[in-house]
Amino acid sequence: MTDILLRDDRDGIVTLTLNRPAARNALSMPLMQALDAQLQAIAAEQAARVVVIAANGPAFCAGHDLREVRATPTRAAYEALFATCSVLMQRIVHLPKPVIAQVHGVATAAGCQLVASCDLAVAGEAARFATPGVDIGLFCSTPMVALSRAVGRKAAMEMLLTGDLVPAWRAREIGLVNRVVADAELGQATRALAEQIASKSxxxxxxxxxxxxxxxxxxxxxxxxxxxxxxxxxxxxxxxxxxxxxxxxxxxxxxxxx
Structure with missing residues (x-):
């Protein structure tokens, strides 16, 4: 069975790679739990200086796994899902190490929330972002928490109310990402930023x-x-x-x- 989350440690930089490419790295419960467990462990690791969250496949993260969500349509299941997601996002914020999102493809709904929750974000020029829950009758209320703390109110409301895909240049303009680089240079640019930060106390x-x-x-x-x-x-x-x-x-x- 393929690991849904990969870890690579080099020179104080821990790269956690979402590895559900066929599902566009949707945040299933097992994936969120695996990511949260790794972050808990990293918090206590002295050798870990900076964390990079990356992804395999054509997308960074397409949000929650809607097939998983509809498989158990109960209030208890929904409460557990959003509680787990909320704990994960807060874990990123409270982690005593900087966390950088390395974004390619699309980051939508809870995937956009993941980007907004990270301290920094570097995006490939073809990356796109959206909170499209409104299109399927499900307002992106939990992604809204991170998004509204990362960008201005008007920009956040436009994304939440329209569900439109936002190109990388616009994401940088509104403060959702820090840097936009050529897609072929995404890994190198993120690594350079991580190394610069890892050199600090x-x-x-x-x-x-x-x-x-x-x-x-x-x-x-x-x-x-x-x-x-x-x-x-x-x-x-x-x-x-x-x-x-x-x-x-x-x-x-x-x-x-x-």
Whole structure:
């Protein structure tokens, strides 16, 4: 039996590859559970600096597996499905390592939600994005949570209300992805970005990622008070001392992760 999720570790970068190409990498319950389990493990792995989520086949991710969904049309099954998906998306946000989506083909519905949940996203120029649930009588309410936190309200509502496919250049314009590159260069470009981030202090990355998502939900004054406390705590870390000393001494820093 073929593994539905592949893992590759190289130089501190963990690549998790969705591997249901015939199903356009639809997020079945087993695939979501496998991805969540890997992320839980990675959270505790010191050697893992950055995570890349990629996919095999013609599509990045076509959302939930609708055949699986209709096979068990009960309220309990639906609740379990969306609860599992919500836990997975929050796992990405709370993971103390940056997560980059490497997107090719289409990323629709929960697949678009997956992209929006990642910290960064690099897309091939032929990639397209959509939240098309409205076309089948099922508003993309859970994808909406991640989408509305990644892009502006008007752009999010347009995607949610029309279900239209958004080309990669427009996804970058509205902030859903960071970079658009030639399809043939997608893997290389994502790897280069991951390597750049992996070269930073892992402690600093963890502190900064947590602080970003916490402060963005706060009122301005509370955000500044919280960020000031985080900055003070960060300044007391060995890596901050090392980084400042290395800058002053015009040398490369050696991170200890403490």
């Amino acid at each position: 892992p402690l600093t990355l963890a502190i900064g990622k947590e602080a970003f998502y916490r402060q963005v939900e706060m009122p301005l004054a509370d955000a500044y008070a919280y960020a000031s406390e985080v900055m003070t705590r960060n300044m007391m870390a060995r890596d901050a001392e090392e980084g400042i000393d290395a800058f002053l001494q015009k040398r490369s820093p050696v991170w200890s992760g403490t």
